[in-house]
Structures are given as structure tokens and as C-alpha cells.
Amino acid sequence: MTNSAASKSVAERPPLIQDIARIREDFPILKQTVHGKPLVYLDNAATTQKPQVVIDTLVRYYTTENSNVHRGVHYLSEQATQDYESARTKIRRLLNASDDCEIIFTRGATEGINLVAHSYGRQHIGEGDEIIISAMEHHSNIVPWQILCQEKGARLRVIPINDDGELLMDDYAKLLGHRTKLVSIVHLSNSLGTINPIEQIVEMAHSYGVPVLVDGAQAVPHLPVDVRRLGCDFYVFSGHKLFGPTGIGAVYGRAELLDSMPPYQGGGDMIKSVTFEKTLYNSLPYKFEAGTPNIAGAIGLGAAIDYFTALELDKICAYEHELLKYGTKRLSTIGSLRLIGTAREKAGILSFVIEGIHAHDIGTILDSEGIAIRTGHHCTQPVMDRFGVPATARASLAFYNTKADIDALVKGLDRVLEIFS
Amino acid sequence: MVRSDKLDDLYQELILDHYKNPRNRHYIEEADIKAEADNPFCGDEIALQLKLANSHVGEVGYQGKGCSICRASGSMLSEAVVGRTLEEIEELAATFKGMMRGRELSKIDTETLGELKVFLDILKYPIRIKCALLAWVALEEGIQKFRSRA
Incomplete structure (x- = not known):
């Protein structure tokens, strides 16, 4: 589905955000804490979590x-x-x-x-x-x-x-x-x-x-x-x-x-x-x-x-598109952050670099906050070369993610900036 | 914001200081020993040049790209090797690598390492150990090459 088609279905059939809480219940791994913090799983492009039924x-x-x-x-x-x-x-x-x-x-x-x-x-x-x-x-x-x-x-x-x-x-x-x-x-x-x-x-x-x-x-x-x-x-x-x-x-x-x-x-x-x-x-x-x-x-x-x-794909697309828009907006407020990948037709991926801070440092600090993202070249070294960066930090979304996950990410990035200030 | 103790261990002042203000950044064209290493997985790259004065290292140049641990390690290495003989440097490298592999440190080891002991806390972050080791691995290779040429 293209973004325009996704936005259209947002208007026609808004995804029920309250459903997400119920959907999250299906994924036992999401209930755990990591380093004493609730797990925020934003590494879905690497692998997705499994519902109980699987x-x-x-x-x-x-x-x-x-x-x-x-x-x-x-x-x-x-x-x-x-x-x-x-x-x-x-x-x-x-x-x-x-x-x-x-x-x-x-x-x-x-x-x-x-x-x-x-x-x-x-x-x-x-x-x-x-x-x-x-x-x-x-x-x-x-x-x-x-x-x-x-x-x-x-x-x-x-x-x-x-x-x-x-x-x-x-x-x-x-x-x-x-x-x-x-x-x-x-x-x-x-x-x-x-x-x-x-x-x-x-x-x-x-x-x-x-x-x-x-x-x-x-x-x-x-x-x-x-x-x-x-x-x-x-x-x-x-x-x-x-x-x-x-x-x-x-x-x-x-x-x-x-x-x-x-x-x-x-x-x-x-x-x-x-x-x-x-x-x-x-x-x-x-x-x-x-x-x-x-x-x-x-x-x-x-x-x-x-x-x-059973979750209905058009609903998932519309919901994820909303999350992506929200994430893009929130990350754009961080001045030293540059998004890598800003195509008009885009889904689910927030890849970024922060000036003066290596992606692995970002990843380690976010991890201490219970936030899982991917850092590195994502098995796409030619892409890194094309954009002139050694690595990026990447948050990738799935339908069980929420705006609260994005907020946690942004808060975690504040901490990254604080440590490296 | 309250930081967890563990994270403070990783991002200690000393490491952050060397990351933000790397020492010996100049490139030494006429160096006796030149070494480079990279870790494509992270995008870490470092280069070292050693200039000998008699049997000791008189001057070191170090340039690095990459994460804080990798760059701080290279910067601290550049300070640690000045004034030592190649034999002493190899011994230091072996002790440092031993520490990063979890070997128990003797009193002598501790003295040899000095400030470099700061990297001991990185053992809690296994994935970052190779970042701390990159400059040392390059240094050892550089010395070996120098010896085989001599």
C-alpha cells in the first residue's frame, strides 16, 4: 500500500488505539522489564516478537x-x-x-x-x-x-x-x-x-x-x-x-x-x-x-x-503510518539528529544519526533505559557509504508499538545527549 | 535524571574526556611503525603512527573514527606507550588484552595498566569489548610488521 492509500484508510477507518493494549497482551515478551525498565521493543526490522498463539x-x-x-x-x-x-x-x-x-x-x-x-x-x-x-x-x-x-x-x-x-x-x-x-x-x-x-x-x-x-x-x-x-x-x-x-x-x-x-x-x-x-x-x-x-x-x-x-492489514498499515509520522515529528525536534531515509513512500523505519555521537553509544545508553533499537550498518554497507555515515541508529516499528514507545525513545535520546553534552 | 550505576561505569569521565578531546591526533608522516585497523560491523576505524627515539617510543600519532569506547581507547593508548620500549609495549598490550578477556589482574598488572584499568568496567558490556581492543590489536600488528621488516 502506498502512503496515500494508507492515509485514506486512516480517514475512513481510524485504527482503534485502545485495541493496541489488547493486542500487546498477546505478546508475552513485551510484558517484561529490561535493566529494571519496561521493555520498549523498537527493533522489529531485525526480528518481530511472537504472539502467544505462535x-x-x-x-x-x-x-x-x-x-x-x-x-x-x-x-x-x-x-x-x-x-x-x-x-x-x-x-x-x-x-x-x-x-x-x-x-x-x-x-x-x-x-x-x-x-x-x-x-x-x-x-x-x-x-x-x-x-x-x-x-x-x-x-x-x-x-x-x-x-x-x-x-x-x-x-x-x-x-x-x-x-x-x-x-x-x-x-x-x-x-x-x-x-x-x-x-x-x-x-x-x-x-x-x-x-x-x-x-x-x-x-x-x-x-x-x-x-x-x-x-x-x-x-x-x-x-x-x-x-x-x-x-x-x-x-x-x-x-x-x-x-x-x-x-x-x-x-x-x-x-x-x-x-x-x-x-x-x-x-x-x-x-x-x-x-x-x-x-x-x-x-x-x-x-x-x-x-x-x-x-x-x-x-x-x-x-x-x-x-x-485477522488484525486486518489496512488497519495495521494506517496505524503504523500514524506512528511513523509521529516518530518523524518527534525526532525532528532534536536539533543534532539527522534522519537517514526520507522517501515520500515510506514505512515503519526511523533510521538516524546524531552529530558527534556514534550509533553504538546511542544504542548502549538506550538499552540501559530498556529500549531496544538496532545500531550499525544493518547489513546495508553501501547505503551507509551513500549517506556518508559509518552506521545509523534505527528504530523500527510494528503494530504493537505505541506513541508511548516513541516518547520513551525521545526521552532516552535526551539522556544520550545529556551524557555526551 | 538518575543514572544507573552500570551506565556510569561505562561512560566514566575519563573515557568521555578522551573521546571528546582525543590526544596525539596529529599524523606522523615519517613514523617507524604505522598501523591501521577497522571494524566494519561498527564502522570503527583507527590509525596509529609510532616514531622511535633510540629504543623507546618518542612520539605517537593517533586518528580514529567510531564510538566513544574505541576512540577513547586509542587516545589513551597513545599516551600510555610513549617512553616505553617495544617489548614493554607488547607486554602492556598483552596485559590489556588479558584484562579485556576477563583474566584476573595481579598487583603488577594493575600497576602496569595504570589509568587503562578504566576499561575493566566494559567487561559488563560484552558487545563493546572489541571496541576497546581495536587500537591495541592494530598496535600489536604494527609492531610485528616492523619486526619482520627489520
Whole structure:
């Protein structure tokens, strides 16, 4: 959703702030104190907290259902298989993909990108070919392509960004050409908060017949994602950033593309039959799921998706947008503070530097106040270089955050300034 | 505002003073020993130059970017090594590293370290230990390189 659409739904259906108190009750970790202060968790872009229902689902799975999937004829295995596959269906619905077979479970977004690089990339990218990424990519959407480019003699091209942290679309248009074989782009930047115009990016790439991978690790928990509307060919995300367990995520891939791609890893579950002479690969999506998968993780992610979708995404977007506006306004009152990432289309991220104070000092002092933020380069070193800073402090929001959390952050920053005055 | 004792330990006056007013900031072009180190995770970068006078360190230059702990550590190092031989400096570096790894300090260690003992409190912040060590690691590497050249 764009900001304008988010603001529209604020007007139409104001989020019920009193609901947030009830929602927070669902997250046991938020009730604790840290260094004697109530925990203020503002590191949601790193990982999100888990609602009780997700924790309970993991316990229930291991207590009553634990077994291997797609193998046994016994009761437990059938139950586990059913729940595992129903988690796949939940992801398919969340992303509005056409078919469950287009959803492949991975360890997370990083493995998703590696899967595409390894399978699609190795098959289609050769010497002199080009892969386009952007200047705001997470290292996970840079390094797999660098490895591939090195192996194949291909070239990585980078769409530059402006001082607000927005893509320079004219430069993108110039980069596209007959050498371009793939575009891989982040939907919502983890260090800047920028929401990229994916539909437009895809349309432009497709006019050259070039497929597009979208890194949705940050977008899925904050924006409605419809892979068919976006038109993208691959979409990856991580469960742990969507209130689910760590070690589970998914790749969406258009069935037609996935079908034509070689397997990512070899092993059990991804085969139909094996002899020493020849192996027949399994059909989609199992062709890409070698070995016993993270069954509990997948089922836990399914529970997280149920929880998340029940909250109604347009309400979440509108509420988070209000929080972001409030946070931006409050932080702007600190004179020596500079926000990094001021795109017009933005969500959930307040990345900043304070003159003369290193981000790690900010982080340590805030921690002593029970406030958890991320400090460092956020696995986006090229972004830090672009803005000429070694690191930033980053507060990242989720729907369970409140204006009181922002107030605590601002008060904590007062303390930072006091110590370093 | 009441500060927790723990935070006061980390941001002691001495550390803040060295952070705000780093010593020996000049660059020594004709140094005998030059060393650089960075920690890309934090964005900390430091550079050291040592000029020998006979067998002792006569002059030190130190430039640093980064957090308060890293910069204060470099600044204090630059003061601590002047007038010492390379052997004494290596001993001091080993003692400092030992302290930062939680080794118990003998009376002699305590005397050797002097003001540098201020970093003992950083042990309560494990993630910041490497910030305190960066300049010392660079120094040791610089000395080793100098020796292998000689």
C-alpha cells in the first residue's frame, strides 16, 4: 500500500488505539522489564516478537504431532503433513499466488534469494550478461549475485538512489537493456524505510523480457503484498519478521519458471525415484525442498499468518503510518539528529544519526533505559557509504508499538545527549 | 535524571574526556611503525603512527573514527606507550588484552595498566569489548610488521 492509500484508510477507518493494549497482551515478551525498565521493543526490522498463539502452536506441534512429513502412513505423519501443507496454503493466500505449488519453503528470505541465484541464475546467466539490483539492497540481495557474476563472468549493475533514499528510475531505465537477464530489488528497504514502486519496476523489466525477484523481507509484515498485481516473477520473505519462528520463510515463484528451473539442493523429498544411473525429480514445490523441512517452523508461521491477517492489514498499515509520522515529528525536534531515509513512500523505519555521537553509544545508553533499537550498518554497507555515515541508529516499528514507545525513545535520546553534552 | 550505576561505569569521565578531546591526533608522516585497523560491523576505524627515539617510543600519532569506547581507547593508548620500549609495549598490550578477556589482574598488572584499568568496567558490556581492543590489536600488528621488516 502506498502512503496515500494508507492515509485514506486512516480517514475512513481510524485504527482503534485502545485495541493496541489488547493486542500487546498477546505478546508475552513485551510484558517484561529490561535493566529494571519496561521493555520498549523498537527493533522489529531485525526480528518481530511472537504472539502467544505462535508459541503455543510450536509447543502443541512438538507435544502432540511431531513426526516427519510426506512419508509415513501413520496418524502423526498425516497430521503433520496436513498442517505443514496448510501453512503453504496460508502463504499462498497471503501473497495471492495462484497455486500452492508456487510456494517453496526456505530458511528465510536470504535462502530464497540464494535458491533463485543458484537455480534460475546459473541456468540463465552467462558471460557478459547483467543483473540489476539497487543501491539500497541488503547484503543478502547483493552477495548471492556477486558470487554468481564471478562464477559466470556476468556484471552487477546498481540503480542509484537520491538523498531521500528513493530509486532514480531514469537511471534504472538506462541500465535495462538486452544484456539484462534479471532484476532483483527490495520492496521495503530495511535501513531507509523506502517503499519501491515494484509494479513499475516489473513492467519496465518485462518490456525487455527480464524477470524480477522482489525481496519482501520487510514488506510482508507492513504492506499488502499481491504477487499477481505486482507482476513479479519471484518474491521472497522470512517468517521471523512476520511474527513467526526463525529458520522458516518462503519463495514465491511463477509455476512456469519454477518448472523449468533445475533443483536447488539434492536429497530426500525432492525426488520421485532414484537409481544410481538416474534420478527423477519431484514435482513442484517439492523439487526445491530437499531434506526434512522445518516442519514446526512452517506450522508456526502458518499460525502467525492467521494471527496477522485477522488484525486486518489496512488497519495495521494506517496505524503504523500514524506512528511513523509521529516518530518523524518527534525526532525532528532534536536539533543534532539527522534522519537517514526520507522517501515520500515510506514505512515503519526511523533510521538516524546524531552529530558527534556514534550509533553504538546511542544504542548502549538506550538499552540501559530498556529500549531496544538496532545500531550499525544493518547489513546495508553501501547505503551507509551513500549517506556518508559509518552506521545509523534505527528504530523500527510494528503494530504493537505505541506513541508511548516513541516518547520513551525521545526521552532516552535526551539522556544520550545529556551524557555526551 | 538518575543514572544507573552500570551506565556510569561505562561512560566514566575519563573515557568521555578522551573521546571528546582525543590526544596525539596529529599524523606522523615519517613514523617507524604505522598501523591501521577497522571494524566494519561498527564502522570503527583507527590509525596509529609510532616514531622511535633510540629504543623507546618518542612520539605517537593517533586518528580514529567510531564510538566513544574505541576512540577513547586509542587516545589513551597513545599516551600510555610513549617512553616505553617495544617489548614493554607488547607486554602492556598483552596485559590489556588479558584484562579485556576477563583474566584476573595481579598487583603488577594493575600497576602496569595504570589509568587503562578504566576499561575493566566494559567487561559488563560484552558487545563493546572489541571496541576497546581495536587500537591495541592494530598496535600489536604494527609492531610485528616492523619486526619482520627489520
